Amino acid sequence: MIISISNHKGGVGKTTSAINIGVGLKNEGKKVLLIDLDPQANLTQSLGVQNAGKTIYHAMKGDQLPVVPATVDVVPSSIDLAAIESELASKIARESVLKKLLTPHKDKYDYILIDCPPSLGILTINAFTASDEIFIPLQAEYLALSGLSKMMEIMELIRSELNPGLKIGGIFLTQFDSRRVLNRNILEGVKDQFPQEVFKSIIRENVSLAEAPISQRHIYDYSARSKGAEDYMALVTEIIKKHRKT
């Protein structure tokens, strides 16, 4: 199962979710690979993985997929990836480069999670073309919710042109503070607009999640009894249950 963790709105918790869902799934006995598809390389850095050698950039240019064993297996990224958009512009089937790289690895893992950059360019299109599902972390704020319909349009386009099996795996709220009226209103709005897709588990605002990357640790290692660890574990349990049913 290949899952893109994507939202072109910036700062909504894509990287934080890729790491803590990924490790959570591993803690439940699943074999997991994380792909850092963002030139910012936040996932690579947050897990303390070296990126001085081969990265996803080299693989998209023709090399082997560089899998680095860490807490979970990781394919690192680096700032070089920022150049890939113009470098792939004239390549035949440029949308399917990542799909071809991941297909040989699909049987080795239960879950391959792709941390997407905050944009709808060629990298995100590659992720959607390679994926079975898209998970959308959503900040309960106005600008984040209003961008959702554009995401759905792009997804629909990729489904009809390149990847007929692609579907929304789910939407989950992040950085949620129930004391804020704005957050509570947006939650109601999302439940109305996307009743089927919204996960019951909500990730609350929790500073431990922002502190964990400083020492290159995931939340279960940094602060196992925090709200952050509790919320991501609940989400992981819900994800596993949802996939068992289908």
Next chain:
Amino acid sequence: MIISISNHKGGVGKTTSAINIGVGLKNEGKKVLLIDLDPQANLTQSLGVQNAGKTIYHAMKGDQLPVVPATVDVVPSSIDLAAIESELASKIARESVLKKLLTPHKDKYDYILIDCPPSLGILTINAFTASDEIFIPLQAEYLALSGLSKMMEIMELIRSELNPGLKIGGIFLTQFDSRRVLNRNILEGVKDQFPQEVFKSIIRENVSLAEAPISQRHIYDYSARSKGAEDYMALVTEIIKKHRKT
């Protein structure tokens, strides 16, 4: 004076700052133009500007610069802009397209502010090539601070290759909560690393700033006595003073 408001880290307050610094400068009697250079078009949407007609996308493809009079003059954006990276890939002097569009308008305004997307691709490179200064909104969090050195590298590259006059106009902290130890530690770190560039004014976490875009209002209109309005006005005063000196 052309200023890019940029940080490739997502969700740090670029759009919120472009709007509230822009309107703040106008309230102090300056002539201001805002450029939305993000395919998400959050600035366009937050000011209630129509983007069904011509946008910055059309201008970068050869049309006139479409200036829409609103609270301040705005050049709107739309999702079409997401395609510009591959469409400009083989164009001669693709980095200077925006500079050529803005030069004829430079004398009509005291300030032209460019709201940049969360990436270091061709759009941000165009913004840096066209600008006199870069303002960097910085969330006082670990991942945001660590991305700063990459921004500086790209800026250095543009300065040596395309725009020798480019400089850092300043770094200012956003979404700051002095109760969070993490925020206070990062503030100390930034002051040590960039003593010259850090503005004294800090933008505190304030939910009014997140609510204002819902009714397409800037902060001075939505909640003039809020911390958000107070903080952005202080920053605007500091910006004007800094430019008066030079």
